[in-house]
Amino acid sequence: TIIEAKQSVRKFPDGFIFGAATASYQIEGGWDADGKTENIWDHMTHKEPCLIADCSNGDVADDSYNLYKRDVEMMRELGLQFYRFSLSWNRILPTSFPDKINEAGVQYYNNLINEMLKYNIEPMITLYHWDLPQKLQDMGGWANPHIVDWFADYARVAFENFGDRVKYWITMNEPREVCYQGYGDVTKAPRLNMKGIGEYMCAKNLLVAHAKAYDIYDKEFREKWGGTVGITLSATWHEPEGDMDADLAETINQFEWGQYAHPIFSETGDFPPIMKEMIAAKSAEQGFYRSRLPEFTPEELELVRGSSDFLGINHYSTFLVRKIDERDSFEVPSYWDDMEIVGYQPEEWEGGASSWLKVVPSGFYKLLHRLRELYDNPPIMITENGFSTRGGLEDDNRVSYYRLYLDAMLDAMDEGCDVIGYAAWSLMDNFEWMQGYTERFGLYEVDYSSPERTRTPRKAAFVYKEILRSRSLDPNYVPDTTVMTID
Numbered sequence: 332t333i334i335e336a337k338q339s340v341r342k343f344p345d346g347f348i349f350g351a352a353t354a355s356y357q358i359e360g361g362w363d364a365d366g367k368t369e370n371i372w373d374h375m376t377h378k379e380p381c382l383i384a385d386c387s388n389g390d391v392a393d394d395s396y397n398l399y400k401r402d403v404e405m406m407r408e409l410g411l412q413f414y415r416f417s418l419s420w421n422r423i424l425p426t427s428f429p430d431k432i433n434e435a436g437v438q439y440y441n442n443l444i445n446e447m448l449k450y451n452i453e454p455m456i457t458l459y460h461w462d463l464p465q466k467l468q469d470m471g472g473w474a475n476p477h478i479v480d481w482f483a484d485y486a487r488v489a490f491e492n493f494g495d496r497v498k499y500w501i502t503m504n505e506p507r508e509v510c511y512q513g514y515g516d517v518t519k520a521p522r523l524n525m526k527g528i529g530e531y532m533c534a535k536n537l538l539v540a541h542a543k544a545y546d547i548y549d550k551e552f553r554e555k556w557g558g559t560v561g562i563t564l565s566a567t568w569h570e571p572e573g574d575m576d577a578d579l580a581e582t583i584n585q586f587e588w589g590q591y592a593h594p595i596f597s598e599t600g601d602f603p604p605i606m607k608e609m610i611a612a613k614s615a616e617q618g619f620y621r622s623r624l625p626e627f628t629p630e631e632l633e634l635v636r637g638s639s640d641f642l643g644i645n646h647y648s649t650f651l652v653r654k655i656d657e658r659d660s661f662e663v664p665s666y667w668d669d670m671e672i673v674g675y676q677p678e679e680w681e682g683g684a685s686s687w688l689k690v691v692p693s694g695f696y697k698l699l700h701r702l703r704e705l706y707d708n709p710p711i712m713i714t715e716n717g718f719s720t721r722g723g724l725e726d727d728n729r730v731s732y733y734r735l736y737l738d739a740m741l742d743a744m745d746e747g748c749d750v751i752g753y754a755a756w757s758l759m760d761n762f763e764w765m766q767g768y769t770e771r772f773g774l775y776e777v778d779y780s781s782p783e784r785t786r787t788p789r790k791a792a793f794v795y796k797e798i799l800r801s802r803s804l805d806p807n808y809v810p811d812t813t814v815m816t817i818d
């Protein structure tokens with residue numbers, strides 16, 4: 332189905348900011364350089380290399396640990412206003428705790444931040460983008476309530492060292508992927524697979540940890556530095572097919588991103604009521620003495636509610652939903668059995684290299700309106716949106732994806748959704764987790780066969796550059812891709 336972008340040229344509002352995003356484990360390399368210690372992705376990829384599609388890892392990745400000046404040059408070529416990147420917890424704190432600060436690690440991030448500020452590119456830091464210190468995972472990781480203080484102590488060190496120059500902070504990247512895929516399944520490190528139990532313990536502790544970090548910024552740093560702190564949620568849009576009742580779609584949206592948005596952005600706080608009801612009923616049925624969904628204490632509820640200045644959203648695609656039936660065999664207990672719903676995407680939908688990435692711009696539009704309705708129109712920063720291919724510079728399908736999704740976003744903004752900025756995922760190809768380097772998301776292609784990890788702009792980089800330069804969306808713009816300049 333060819334989805335036509337509108338033919339008119341559309342302007343972005345003044346004040347709207349454009350960027351691009353990456354993450355530490357996916358780009359830095361230097362996995363054990365200058366005192367950095369092991370995280371759960373180092374550990375997993377070294378222990379079982381071929382869990383990754385191409386048996387690769389992030390030991391070197393894009394080598395941004397050494398090539399960050401080229402990265403900043405690329406940001407200048409694109410004309411980025413901001414760049415979202417994440418800190419490697421144990422590049423800064425080798426023991427995971429603040430008893431020892433690794434000056435070389437702090438220096439790397441200071442070098443990157445200072446190089447960006449030299450060219451007026453705003454740094455946006457994600458404190459946690461999945462690379463937990465292995466030592467903390469050995470002590471239970473996100474299932475251990477002590478992680479609240481471990482994370483808060485780490486956050487304070489980051490605020491102290493970079494907060495004078497960094498005004499945009501994101502505590503967590505995609506809690507649902509951390510908890511469901513890492514603790515309730517085997518599709519992300521640490522692959523604990525404690526279905527129906529681990530992901531909910533992780534969810535509660537991670538939310539409290541996030542809130543404690545927010546509170547620290549609020550009380551100890553906001554007065555003197557005036558930055559903003561938010562959280563980034565992965566938000567897939569789900570919708571009913573045909574005459575299926577809309578409640579099914581609403582339930583899976585609430586289990587997927589409402590699980591984290593409701594405790595922070597809703598009037599009442601706490602997990603979504605539908606989640607509490609369904610998991611409590613299932614737990615009783617299954618003989619548990621108490622619900623498998625942990626409870627917040629009254630103090631925790633208060634700490635979490637309202638603990639974000641903006642809502643970061645990573646959106647890529649849309650799923651249809653159906654009730655679980657005899658075709659399915661979800662384990663009991665499990666996240667999927669708890670909601671008795673499953674998402675799926677029709678074969679004929681046009682997609683990217685990632686199995687779950689179908690081109691459905693209308694889903695983005697609907698998601699933005701739903702978030703506006705549910706949480707009283709919070710300021711939303713699109714912290715990731717992008718398209719994967721198998722490689723190649725003539726990426727017309729990536730160009731089309733960006734145009735369609737930015738067009739859908741402008742429609743939602745024209746109708747009142749408070750979207751304040753947008754970051755393309757990703758500045759350059761990088762380690763795509765369990766898919767290794769087989770799925771490419773970069774505006775710039777990275778050559779992994781060259782020790783220099785040469786970065787080359789794709790057609791989409793030239794188109795994105797023009798969108799940022801003209802601050803408008805022209806579906807008929809044809810870029811001259813012969814040379815990339817810094818304007």
Ligand SMILES: O=S(=O)(O)CCCN1CCN(CCO[C@@H]2O[C@H](CO)[C@@H](O)[C@H](O)[C@H]2O)CC1
Pocket residue numbers: 354357504505508565567645647674687715756762763764772
């Ligand atoms: O419901 S299911 O579990 O059957 C599948 C739902 C679809 N998921 C939604 C979340 N998305 C996270 C994307 O993950 C984000 O996007 C980038 C590209 O993957 C990563 O490289 C980034 O690190 C990450 O922040 C992966 C696909």
